[in-house]
Amino acid sequence: MNDDPRQPNEPEWLDEFRELANRELPEGSSCEQVHPIVERWYRQMLEREPPAGSDSIDQAMACLATEILNEAPDELIDALAEHIDEDLIADWVVFTLMVGRAFEASLRDGGLDDL
Secondary structure, three states: OOOOOOOOOOOHHHHHHHHHHHOOOOOOOOOHHHHHHHHHHHHHHHHHOOOOOOOHHHHHHHHHHHHHHOOOOHHHHHHHHOOOOHHHHHHHHHHHHHHHHHHHHHHHHOOOOOO
């Protein structure tokens, strides 16, 4: 197993900055520092159009949502299905995946550089 925290093709000179951040952020406080930034990003993201995609991406997201729901504990799905239509549950999973896509895009394009 590879313990290298670097992403593929990430330059070694970034290691110094990662190590500095890990030293400077006291354990347990990162959510306190990061949450307001993420919350602000999330609120702004809700006001914009979803990330650009294609029919094939939409279909893949729906398939992934189905796989996630199929793997979810039966107790969870049964409890939700007692109160919520299964299509609404699937739509929420797709929405959550879309938020993940938007989050990754913002991380890549500098929209979350304050982190």
